[in-house]
Amino acid sequence: MKKQILSGIQPSGILTLGNYLGALRNWVKIQDDENYDCKFFVADLHAITVSQDPETLRNNIKSIIMQYLACGLDAEKNTIFIQSHVHEHAELGWLLNNYTYMGELSRMTQFKDKSKKQENVKVGLFDYPVLMAADILLYSADFVPVGQDQKQHIEITRDIAQRFNSLYKKEIFKIPEPFITANTAKIMSLQEPTKKMSKSDENKEATIFLLDSREVITKKIKKAVTDSENVVRYSDDKPGIKNLINIYSAVTDKTVAEIEEEFKDSGYGKFKQAVADAVADLLEPIQAKYAELALPENDEYIKEICKKGAAVAHEIASKKLKEVQEAIGYRTI
Numbered sequence: 001m002k003k004q005i006l007s008g009i010q011p012s013g014i015l016t017l018g019n020y021l022g023a024l025r026n027w028v029k030i031q032d033d034e035n036y037d038c039k040f041f042v043a044d045l046h047a048i049t050v051s052q053d054p055e056t057l058r059n060n061i062k063s064i065i066m067q068y069l070a071c072g073l074d075a076e077k078n079t080i081f082i083q084s085h086v087h088e089h090a091e092l093g094w095l096l097n098n099y100t101y102m103g104e105l106s107r108m109t110q111f112k113d114k115s116k117k118q119e120n121v122k123v124g125l126f127d128y129p130v131l132m133a134a135d136i137l138l139y140s141a142d143f144v145p146v147g148q149d150q151k152q153h154i155e156i157t158r159d160i161a162q163r164f165n166s167l168y169k170k171e172i173f174k175i176p177e178p179f180i181t182a183n184t185a186k187i188m189s190l191q192e193p194t195k196k197m198s199k200s201d202e203n204k205e206a207t208i209f210l211l212d213s214r215e216v217i218t219k220k221i222k223k224a225v226t227d228s229e230n231v232v233r234y235s236d237d238k239p240g241i242k243n244l245i246n247i248y249s250a251v252t253d254k255t256v257a258e259i260e261e262e263f264k265d266s267g268y269g270k271f272k273q274a275v276a277d278a279v280a281d282l283l284e285p286i287q288a289k290y291a292e293l294a295l296p297e298n299d300e301y302i303k304e305i306c307k308k309g310a311a312v313a314h315e316i317a318s319k320k321l322k323e324v325q326e327a328i329g330y331r332t333i
């Protein structure tokens with residue numbers, strides 16, 4: 001039996017280098033391993049936990065599918081779909097609400113951070129980890145490849161699944177595990193390197209987006225906040241340089257020791273230029289592929305992928321939902 005892999009990204013605009021190195025790049029690697037059966041979706045039901053303009057949301061959903069493909073996800077090797085096309089996500093989410101405690105959800109750090117930034121916090125934002133649990137449990141995922149910030153949501157998913165299984169004395173849900181790649185699990189902000197790089201950072205200098213031009217990438221990396229030592233050394237008390245070394249290492253596959261050796265006689269200027277060149281070289285083919293996918297003649301192709309993906313996902317999700325409903329006491333009449 002192949003191991004099941006599942007992950008998703010919210011459609012909140014152009015992906016960041018953090019999303020790519022923390023998640024998407026790992027998905028592209030896993031898809032070629034025959035031991036895994038992979039499903040990747042656009043988490044559009046999660047996106048409305050903050051206000052959304054309909055036109056922007058529509059464009060962002062399509063754009064994420066195009067970014068998945070441009071980054072190398074292969075629709076022949078994986079199931080790619082849009083969450084809202086598979087109604088079982090919302091349905092299982094509701095059921096699982098009744099096996100989840102307010103106290104558990106109140107402890108979620110992402111909720112605490114995001115709710116601070118809003119005046120009228122929506123119930124959906126609070127409830128978001130339960131929907132995420134439904135996403136994962138519907139497909140009996142063994143592994144969920146994500147960045148560090150999602151680890152807590154996978155832990156609560158495990159708790160909900162274990163609670164449900166033991167209540168009904170049946171292994172209805174598979175207990176999933178996070179799949180996190182050490183050095184790229186948390187790519188930091190270029191402006192505040194103790195904070196994660198985020199799509200929604202108001203300071204655009206802090207974030208590299210997958211569609212940034214070479215010129216913009218170079219400008220952002222040159223302006224990245226570092227210390228004044230001017231020595232390329234990997235250390236926790238040099239978070240800015242540590243982050244740039246992590247990025248350079250992830251992009252070039254060089255080890256930290258090799259990087260320190262390569263730049264031992266150069267200051268930050270030369271190092272930053274090398275990081276910027278490496279990142280721009282990495283993103284160039286992705287951007288070319290994205291531009292090609294954006295041509296109107298490819299609209300049908302993209303729609304077909306989503307339609308096919310949703311059909312496959314629905315087939316699996318509906319069976320799991322039925323099992324859950326039967327365990328609870330529904331579907332008897």
Ligand code: TYM
Pocket residue numbers: 006007008009010011018019020021022023024043046131132135136144145146147148149150184185186187188196197198
């Ligand atoms: P989202 O859309 O915020 O982020 C998508 C993925 O990118 C990772 N990530 C990062 N990794 C490293 N460094 C960073 N700075 C960085 N920023 C983001 C995230 O960890 C994530 O893997 N709740 C999820 C979407 C979701 C989901 C799911 C994921 C919904 N249902 C089920 C897995 C399984 C989210 O908002 O990710």
